Amino acid sequence: MRPPNAPPVIEMRGVGKVFLAGAIENHVLTDIHLAVARGEFVAIAGPSGCGKTTLLSLMGLLDQPTRGEMQFLAQPTAGLGRRQRAFLRNAHVGFVFQAFNLIADMTVAENVALPLTFRPGIGRRERLERAAHALASVGMAHRMGHYPGQLSGGQQQRVAVARAVVGEPAILLADEPTGNLDLRNGENVMALLGRLHAAGTTICMVTHDDRFSAAADRTVRLLDGRVVDEATFHQRQHEAECGLDERRTMEIFP
Template sequence: MAESVIDVIDLKRIYRTDHVETHALAGVDLTVRRGEYVAVTGPSGCGKSTLMAILGLLDDSSAGQYRLAGQDVANLRERDRASFRNRHIGFVFQAFNLIGDLTVAENVGLPLIYRGGIGKAARDERVAAILSEIGIVHRAQHYPAQLSGGQQQRVAIARALVTEPDIILADEPTGNLDSRSGEAVMELLEDLNTRKGATILMVTHDLHFARRARRVVRLSDGQVVDEGFGEAVVALHPEDDDRTGAV
């Protein structure tokens, strides 16, 4: 059995405002093994985005254990957390999060600059290889505003891959795309998983795309209530297909 990249045990996240407690996560157990493609689904407000933020080291848990690439990351200092995130996680966001005054190549190369210790020639070679791999090298010197939504998301995926992370976290990656562009992005993610062995954890409210993952984990009220083969889990919960984007 492949080694685990993510190990979560009894993960909890409680938000407190005045006298009100909101249990966004109420004891989540989750393991993602190297080479897996996992989709996280569930009704609006079930905790999908909260879980993704914690897994991406963008938020802290209130209780529980979280090991990423074999290391306990719960108590990392902020500076160490940023460095660890850069080495081990690639992000793909719904809103692309590209920098408008940087070219495609410059956007993709940013994580390598943040990492440090990599010369410009080596960075340029790595960026060109990734852009070629995802089929957008011909747009290397264009700016985000000159690209379609689907092309921008491809650039975002290239940026996520350029550091060769242990896992790609994709948060509603088709949420801002039309159906045709969404299908193209999903085909790219599937190809990266099956051909390159990329480990992918995707949060989505779109069951059409969720069923394409190898495994689906369904959340409800901050807990894992179902998981298994993608098509089987999706078929049991058609009510989760919330196209509003609320999570």
């Protein structure tokens, strides 16, 4: 659970993101106000195309806002160059992706140790020791010498979680971590994230599944690039479903 009066790891004020396609502006995010406190578990939920992954990319310093203010560990990010963002990202952010993104010709231990190769002063022996500890925390220490292709999808995602936490990041960002898994393996990965959160890990997770967002301390709802309240979110969902049913009826009975 979030400690009392915990300072935010990430804070956004009026953040927007616009992508240009020629002369056309695509406003993906608009006027986002959001803070994630240390030790908090936040779910970001919404339909496909609403801006969830873009928001996570901004939080992980993979991209920059077009407008608004963002702070990462109390440091403004507006003036940071690419190298500075990369340094902060490697030192303080762990990523878990829907597609696992493990390197096929590296062992499980080498995959997990990979983020540490960019940390100064950490030799190969220490990297592998820390990788072994991270793998033990996700129940995969017995697979250290295996390759990703020898693992099931659920096992690969557990390895991906170990890789994300091996550097003891300030925040773990998970983009649809259960998206490529069946229900049982998805529940196992969510249980793992729950244990990490209980141990103090700050987590922000993108999901479209309310069963999994219920595990978070709170859920941020996105619609059309904006944060909305629960009532608005469910009302708009109902309207969209009614509109779809009406269109289907007209197709069957023109």
